[in-house]
Amino acid sequence: MIVRISGEDQYLLPDDAAEKLHAQEQAVVSIVEGGREDDFAEAYRALFDYVRASGTPIPEEELESSDVILPPPDLSFDEAAREFTGEGLIPD
Numbered sequence: 112m113i114v115r116i117s118g119e120d121q122y123l124l125p126d127d128a129a130e131k132l133h134a135q136e137q138a139v140v141s142i143v144e145g146g147r148e149d150d151f152a153e154a155y156r157a158l159f160d161y162v163r164a165s166g167t168p169i170p171e172e173e174l175e176s177s178d179v180i181l182p183p184p185d186l187s188f189d190e191a192a193r194e195f196t197g198e199g200l201i202p203d
Contacts, residue, residue: 113175117181
């Protein structure tokens with residue numbers, strides 16, 4: 112699975128990482144839909160930390176199609192309310 116972090120890099124994640132990535136993204140969706148702004152920053156940061164720790168950066172000179180594009184890390188809670196709704200960004 113190839114994940115792009117908007118404004119940053121692409122990462123190649125092993126196939127077995129997809130389930131945990133989806134679970135972390137769904138935690139962010141739940142926080143946003145629940146209006147729990149105080150919990151947002153930590154959960155959102157954990158999503159990026161997981162991608163960076165589990166993935167291998169793809170060199171910039173290699174153009175790969177992304178399976179998932181995450182919004183930039185500096186996304187505000189209000190912006191997240193528009194991005195992370197319903198099923199979220201990561202397909203099941």
